[in-house]
Amino acid sequence: MQIKKVFNNNVVLTENRHGKEMVVMGKGLAFQRKVGEAVDHEQVEKTFVLENENVSDQLAELLADVPETYLAIAEQIISLAKEELGVKLDDYLYVALTDHLSFAIRRYEQGMSLQNTLAWEIRKYYRKEFAVALKALNIIEAETGHRLDEHEAASITLHLVNSQMSGEGLEEVVETVGIVNDMLNIVKYHFQMELDEDTLNYERFLTHLRFFAWRLVRKERLQYDADDDFLYQQVKKQYKEAFLCSEKIKKYVENKCEWSVSNDELIYLTVHIHRVASRHQLNKNHSE
Missing domain, CATH: 2.30.24.10 (CAT RNA-binding domain)
Structure with a gap:
């Protein structure tokens, strides 16, 4: 070599x-x-x-100011994430995470603790990534002697999530988390219920909302075939409450994101809402 x-x-x-x-x-x-x-x-x-040759220039610029110790720590965390999440992570994560770790450790040594205002939502909506981030805290402690808190784990989680989306815009991930939280609250208030976060239906619903929200933030519309009006009418008729709820989400999306929700998107949203809400009702009836 x-x-x-x-x-x-x-x-x-x-x-x-x-x-x-x-x-x-x-x-x-x-x-x-x-x-x-x-x-x-x-x-x-x-x-x-x-994989991305452009990253080498950014690493070179970063390592002119940041000790390579943080790159080594970042590499350990990224290797762990790839193994446990089983996903492809964008190479820019080496730059972003190294830079973040350097800044976080410096703040810690200066006695400054920043609160991640989305920590609760991040832990809730990105549980797998957050679990990896908690293990990352162990790696950081082993290498630096400093024990960072769970707010820092939440910030590392955002970097892991953003890397899966293959982008450098961390603010987009933050915005996505906020939109998902708002949509879940619309469902909760509409049905006057708490969602069972341990069910497969909830995970499916959450996954759908995450990618729906991500497309909203990126202004990326999926290419559907022509809207299926027959299926739309059937879903509207059979899943009345779920459809009403999805229409509330549609209005929210149109107002907040300036995005016109298609009938196809409304169909998928309604089906997911019906599934998660009906499962909750079924469990509730069994417990009574």
């Missing part, structure tokens, strides 16, 4: 045998070394492959 770019004395960019850019880390690995020279394999402590 040849050095393609020097980030600092301990981190370089090279390529693997498949032509993929690879970040290689090791103490003194790049000390007095130049581009084009061979990488000393005996000094290599950690490596990871980049």
Whole structure:
């Protein structure tokens, strides 16, 4: 392997045998070394492959100001997330998470604690990612000696969620969480009930709302076939209460997001609402 770019004395960019850019880390690995020279394999402590070549420039800029220790911690967290979530994460997460960890640790050492106002919603709507973020706190503590709180786990969760969406706009994830929370509240108030968060129907419903909200934020409309008026009328007739509830969500979406909800979207929304609400009612009747 040849050095393609020097980030600092301990981190370089090279390529693997498949032509993929690879970040290689090791103490003194790049000390007095130049581009084009061979990488000393005996000094290599950690490596990871980049699919997106643009990320290497951003990493180089970041590592000019941030110790590579945080990149190593970020790499551990990302590897854990990939293993436990079983999803593809955007390479930009190496940059975003390294930068975030550096800032978070610096704040901690200065005695500053920032509250994540969406922590409760994040823990609730992104439970798998939040579970990984809690384990990330253990990694951070093992490497730095600092125990960050669950508000920090919520912030790490947002980065994991955003990375699955393949974007750099964390504010879009925050906006998505807020929209999902509002839509769930509309369902709760319409049916005057608390949703059972441990059911499969709830998870399906939550997944549908998350991606619906994400499309609203990104202004991405799915390409449906021509609206099926027969199915629309059938759903409207058979699932009356769920349909009324979905119409409330439609009005909310139109007012908040300036988005016209199609009949197809309304059908899917109604079916999911009916499923989660009817399951709740069935469980309630069994318990009485």
